[in-house]
Amino acid sequence: MSAVFENVTCKFCGCLCDDIAVEVEDRRILKAKRACPNGLGMFLNYDPTLQSPLVEGKEVEWDEAVSAAADILSRADSPLIYGLSSTSSEAQRKAVELADRLGAIIDSTSSVCHFPTTLGFQMVGGAACTLGEVKARADLLIFWGCNPMEAHMRHFTRYSANAKGFLTPNGRRDRTVVVVDVRPTKTAKTADRFLQIEPGTDYEVLTSLRALIKGKDINEPVGGLPSEQIKELVQMMKTCRYGVAFFGMGLTMTAGRGYNVAEIFALGAELNQYTRFFAMPMRGHGNVAGADQVITWLSGYPAAVSFARGYPQFGPGEFTSVDVLARRETDAALIIASDPMAHFPRKAAEHLERIPAILMAPVTNCSSQVANVILPTACYGIDAPGTAYRMDNVPIRLRSVMQKVRPTDEEMLMRIMEAVKQ
Amino acid sequence: MIGIIGGRVFDPMNGINGTIQDIWIKGGKIVSQEEVDPQKARRIDASGQVVMPGGVDLHSHISGAKANAGRKLCPEDSRRLIRARTGFFRSGSGYTVPSTHLTGYLYAEMGYTTVMEAASAPLVARHTHEELQDIPIIDKGVLITMGNNHFIMKCIQNGEMEKARDYVAWLLEASKGFGIKIVNPGGVENWKYGKNVQNLEDEVIGFGVTPRRILSALARIREELKLPHPPHIHGLSLGRSGNADITVETIKSMEGIDAHFCHIQFMSYGGKPGEFPKSAAVKVAQAVTENPHITVDVGQVLFGPATTMTSDAPFEFSLSRKIGAKWVNNDLESESGGGVVPLTYKRNDPVHSTMWSIGLELFLLIEDPWRVYLTTDHPNAGPFSGYPEVIRMLMDRDFRAQEFEKIHKKAMKNSILPELNREYTLNEIAIITRAGPAKRLGLKNKGHLGVGADADITVYANLENKAEMFAHPAWVIKDGEVVVRDGKLIREQLGRTLYVSPSYEKAIEKDIRAHFDNSYTVSFENYPIAPEHIGPSEKLTCD
Ligand code: SF4
Ligand SMILES: [Zn+2]
Numbered sequence A: 001m002s003a004v005f006e007n008v009t010c011k012f013c014g015c016l017c018d019d020i021a022v023e024v025e026d027r028r029i030l031k032a033k034r035a036c037p038n039g040l041g042m043f044l045n046y047d048p049t050l051q052s053p054l055v056e057g058k059e060v061e062w063d064e065a066v067s068a069a070a071d072i073l074s075r076a077d078s079p080l081i082y083g084l085s086s087t088s089s090e091a092q093r094k095a096v097e098l099a100d101r102l103g104a105i106i107d108s109t110s111s112v113c114h115f116p117t118t119l120g121f122q123m124v125g126g127a128a129c130t131l132g133e134v135k136a137r138a139d140l141l142i143f144w145g146c147n148p149m150e151a152h153m154r155h156f157t158r159y160s161a162n163a164k165g166f167l168t169p170n171g172r173r174d175r176t177v178v179v180v181d182v183r184p185t186k187t188a189k190t191a192d193r194f195l196q197i198e199p200g201t202d203y204e205v206l207t208s209l210r211a212l213i214k215g216k217d218i219n220e221p222v223g224g225l226p227s228e229q230i231k232e233l234v235q236m237m238k239t240c241r242y243g244v245a246f247f248g249m250g251l252t253m254t255a256g257r258g259y260n261v262a263e264i265f266a267l268g269a270e271l272n273q274y275t276r277f278f279a280m281p282m283r284g285h286g287n288v289a290g291a292d293q294v295i296t297w298l299s300g301y302p303a304a305v306s307f308a309r310g311y312p313q314f315g316p317g318e319f320t321s322v323d324v325l326a327r328r329e330t331d332a333a334l335i336i337a338s339d340p341m342a343h344f345p346r347k348a349a350e351h352l353e354r355i356p357a358i359l360m361a362p363v364t365n366c367s368s369q370v371a372n373v374i375l376p377t378a379c380y381g382i383d384a385p386g387t388a389y390r391m392d393n394v395p396i397r398l399r400s401v402m403q404k405v406r407p408t409d410e411e412m413l414m415r416i417m418e419a420v421k422q
Numbered sequence B: 001m002i003g004i005i006g007g008r009v010f011d012p013m014n015g016i017n018g019t020i021q022d023i024w025i026k027g028g029k030i031v032s033q034e035e036v037d038p039q040k041a042r043r044i045d046a047s048g049q050v051v052m053p054g055g056v057d058l059h060s061h062i063s064g065a066k067a068n069a070g071r072k073l074c075p076e077d078s079r080r081l082i083r084a085r086t087g088f089f090r091s092g093s094g095y096t097v098p099s100t101h102l103t104g105y106l107y108a109e110m111g112y113t114t115v116m117e118a119a120s121a122p123l124v125a126r127h128t129h130e131e132l133q134d135i136p137i138i139d140k141g142v143l144i145t146m147g148n149n150h151f152i153m154k155c156i157q158n159g160e161m162e163k164a165r166d167y168v169a170w171l172l173e174a175s176k177g178f179g180i181k182i183v184n185p186g187g188v189e190n191w192k193y194g195k196n197v198q199n200l201e202d203e204v205i206g207f208g209v210t211p212r213r214i215l216s217a218l219a220r221i222r223e224e225l226k227l228p229h230p231p232h233i234h235g236l237s238l239g240r241s242g243n244a245d246i247t248v249e250t251i252k253s254m255e256g257i258d259a260h261f262c263h264i265q266f267m268s269y270g271g272k273p274g275e276f277p278k279s280a281a282v283k284v285a286q287a288v289t290e291n292p293h294i295t296v297d298v299g300q301v302l303f304g305p306a307t308t309m310t311s312d313a314p315f316e317f318s319l320s321r322k323i324g325a326k327w328v329n330n331d332l333e334s335e336s337g338g339g340v341v342p343l344t345y346k347r348n349d350p351v352h353s354t355m356w357s358i359g360l361e362l363f364l365l366i367e368d369p370w371r372v373y374l375t376t377d378h379p380n381a382g383p384f385s386g387y388p389e390v391i392r393m394l395m396d397r398d399f400r401a402q403e404f405e406k407i408h409k410k411a412m413k414n415s416i417l418p419e420l421n422r423e424y425t426l427n428e429i430a431i432i433t434r435a436g437p438a439k440r441l442g443l444k445n446k447g448h449l450g451v452g453a454d455a456d457i458t459v460y461a462n463l464e465n466k467a468e469m470f471a472h473p474a475w476v477i478k479d480g481e482v483v484v485r486d487g488k489l490i491r492e493q494l495g496r497t498l499y500v501s502p503s504y505e506k507a508i509e510k511d512i513r514a515h516f517d518n519s520y521t522v523s524f525e526n527y528p529i530a531p532e533h534i535g536p537s538e539k540l541t542c543d
Helices: A037-044 A062-075 A090-102 A115-124 A131-136 A202-212 A228-237 A258-271 A287-297 A321-326 A346-354 A408-421 B064-073 B100-109 B120-133 B148-159 B159-173 B187-191 B210-224 B244-253 B282-290 B312-322 B350-365 B385-394 B398-402 B409-414 B427-443 B466-472 B508-519
Strands: A003-008 A018-026 A028-033 A079-083 A105-108 A125-129 A140-143 A176-181 A191-194 A242-247 A277-283 A331-337 A357-361 A373-376 A385-388 A394-399 B001-012 B016-028 B027-032 B042-045 B049-051 B055-060 B112-120 B139-143 B179-183 B233-234 B260-261 B296-297 B304-310 B327-332 B336-345 B456-460 B476-478 B481-485 B497-500 B535-540
Touching: A003 A037, A028 A125, A062 A357, A062 A408, A062 B001, A079 A321, A090 A287, A090 A385, A090 A408, A090 B456, A105 A321, A115 A258, A115 B027, A115 B049, A115 B064, A115 B112, A115 B508, A125 A277, A131 B148, A131 B327, A140 A228, A176 A228, A176 B385, A191 A228, A191 B042, A202 A228, A202 B466, A228 A357, A228 B187, A242 A258, A258 A277, A277 B327, A287 B064, A287 B427, A321 A346, A331 A408, A331 B476, A346 A357, A357 A408, A373 B120, A394 A408, A394 B120, B001 B233, B001 B427, B001 B456, B001 B476, B016 B282, B016 B427, B027 B304, B049 B055, B049 B427, B055 B187, B055 B385, B064 B112, B064 B120, B064 B282, B064 B304, B064 B327, B064 B336, B100 B112, B100 B179, B100 B385, B100 B476, B100 B481, B112 B179, B120 B159, B120 B427, B120 B497, B139 B159, B148 B159, B148 B210, B148 B508, B159 B179, B159 B210, B159 B497, B179 B260, B187 B312, B187 B336, B210 B244, B244 B260, B244 B282, B304 B312, B312 B327, B312 B336, B336 B350, B350 B385, B350 B409, B385 B398, B385 B427, B456 B466
Parallel strands: A079 A105, A079 A331, A125 B327, A140 A176, A140 A242, A176 A191, A242 A277, A331 A357, A357 A373, B001 B042, B001 B049, B055 B112, B112 B139, B139 B179, B139 B497, B179 B233, B233 B260, B260 B296, B497 B535
Antiparallel strands: A003 A018, A018 A028, A385 A394, B001 B016, B016 B027, B049 B456, B304 B336, B327 B336, B456 B476, B476 B481
């Protein structure tokens, strides 16, 4: 007999769609209605059966695995706790506590996506709104260096381009969509305007937009765009009712990084003298925004935090995991709900391979191959409930659709904490 | 079992003003002497010391979306105050916006045991509650912003007051809130069109209602639902020169219905809009005095760093443009908005000096201590860790005069502070820092030391320097356990989250569900917060 669970949240990406109908039979998911292909893959591919933890490739009892993990962490002089973007905020809170007790470095996957967004935000601030305001009010949408048609597949229908709200009853027809990118993405094909800029020129283009808004004139092409096109965009931004610029890794991970983001945040803020305008990051993993939130409320800083001195220290470039690893400044790693081996640059990945590592995750991934201890935990949002933060920082409940037999990240972290104390 | 022996007890709720008396504790409550075995009880010698109920703060921004945005925005603030991990206690950082554990530690070390989070939009209340669970020791609650809520404004527009009342009850239950917060009613909605409201008759775009109607509707709903705390109002035109007139008008508009006006220092400016603010403390204090159903907290300015954070999003925008500081804004669907701007109050800034003076003038002019409470609108006018300094200024005229000499000349010229000779007594301090706010919050077991009260007690060494005295209590007892000794934390335990759950007509849920389908991006089913997701809690009855 199958059962259908309504209003289930998909935690695959930062959209956290909470309208999925999940059909379950014999602890297998048969269907995940309304989920996009990305989300569907997560629901259908997860195998919730109990798996033995592995220590050095050998199946062991949980107690043994926990003490092996605790052993690695307590022996280390400079342990790194990394990941957190696909676990629950409850588990994230425990991870920060563990880092505090160990004197470890803690960092989220933002190290390879939106950490520059944090730096830009700390420079100039940022004006944002919730996705429901985008749906209800936005008549101008700019997608800058991001590709929601492939990475956040339901963003358009649930929140932005095609959504219908009280000031946008006709959905797509009530909005203008602009895409700025270095190549014609799938998203660019759906746009009313596609501005293809030369790679590495985001900063120049953004600065020109700000200059024009400030009343300066520009008569030469910038980033490969004729000045008329830039002026037209400025005009659209100044005269819209409620404009939102979403940006992705095309802005945060290319030349300029945090400065690009500071520029787009400053642009958004300045436009508020004419109309309402916002600049917002397209956060990738389901709860990467939560990792920022949790690490911030517990330590004062959102990522790249070291507790080595006994108190939290913030070190962009210093305690960001990629840098810590590339400089070989850590001697053990606890990887939670993420896959650094798949995403880290070679030098960082090589060091991760060299040091003892623990992987706590519901599925096998590239990092499983280098982990000395593997703890196959439950998948929040499928067989464990919890809380996650959407890309606009709205907290959303993750439901469980079946009784769990695996331990959760939270439980594992608590057990490791106990073992470390002894 | 604990006995606090021989201290001078200040328990204004029970009319005890400095008499030497013993206090007995059993099972986390205050009990009569007969109920304890004096041989077995631990005896705390309080002779020569001052005994008060634990401090109660009814307006402080310590958690949730805005506070955390403030932390994230300003690593420079986190570096101003750091605390290392010691044994069982967690590390933390943050001077104006301390991290969660540090917030609990600092309040407890200052003798405060109950704190009300001043504002959370219901949509993000789940976040607020997550943070509150990580603030140890103190009890806390959350005021829920409703002054720009679409469902409520629609009901008012259609004259459906019962529906509005049922919705408010539903919303408080769903968000595990403690009371109704109103921030710039209608102004935050208008801000979504780049506008604001300037007076009580301005129209809220798209709803055909006015700030006046929103205020009076919510005040009446509070009465009907018998909520322990009246509507907690942050009025119109905060921070603007000349806003005292609208503040007085808003106070009068309550027409005899209970209301609390928060951080009125920010609402008591004379002069013309855009020009230098003059003190209108006399005018506002008089309005408070003449309207006995009104209470206020001050929002005293402290010189030094602050972080402004409020649901009054248009205010934050204009502040950031005025001072050129970094600006955070968040518009929240169907409900609210908010902003954050860091700011340093300086003595050599005539406006800041004037604000400082206005706060003290209000404290000294409002004669009834039961109707004015000590706050700094933490961290808007300064961090709560500055309360002891404010207490010293209220109790010590000479110290106040000395501090007055340091402010900007232009502010001095306009100030009546030197003419105000009043000095607060210890009993009055006990009122404005615990008995008064507890009573106004409707917390029957807090703010006093009578039999049956929660055993939240602070014992102070009776020092000449009142700032020293109130900064480092000798003993702090929370729920009957000693948590602080000689100003140092010695025990960590969890506090409770206080919330209300008034009853309502379940039929309303059909309408709310339809509203969700049209206006929200979160489903109706996933919106309410279950009681088991807020940690240790206490449901207050509405009667
Ligand atoms: S858009 Fe993201 S959250 Fe929504 S169903 Fe697809 S993967 Fe899941
Ligand atoms: Zn406030």
